[in-house]
Amino acid sequence: MSDEKATTPTAQMETSGDGNMNDLTSLIQGVLQQTQDRFQHMSDQIIRRIDDMTQRIDDLEKNISDLLQSNQVDHPPAVNN
Helix, strand or coil: CHHHHHCCHHHHHHHCCHHHHHHHHHHHHHHHHHHHHHHHHHHHHHHHHHHHHHHHHHHHHHHHHHHHHHHHHHCCCCCCC
16 A cells, blocks of 8 residues: 555655756746647637638628629619609
8 A cells, every 4th residue: 555655746756856846846847848739729710710710701602792883883873664
């Protein structure tokens, strides 16, 4: 039973010296840096996709406007007398 306790991270920190504590700190900092890098990468991808979608919407609005204008020129509205 005492062997199980010695294998838990808390037990290892209690039985080890400052060297292992520094290793653990470095490991945690590395994991946090990787997490931050991944978050930044995902955030950049989302922003690029939003910019792309914005451009597509702008193009679609322009095309619709052009179609409406060409339709008005080709077929003027009927005048009721």
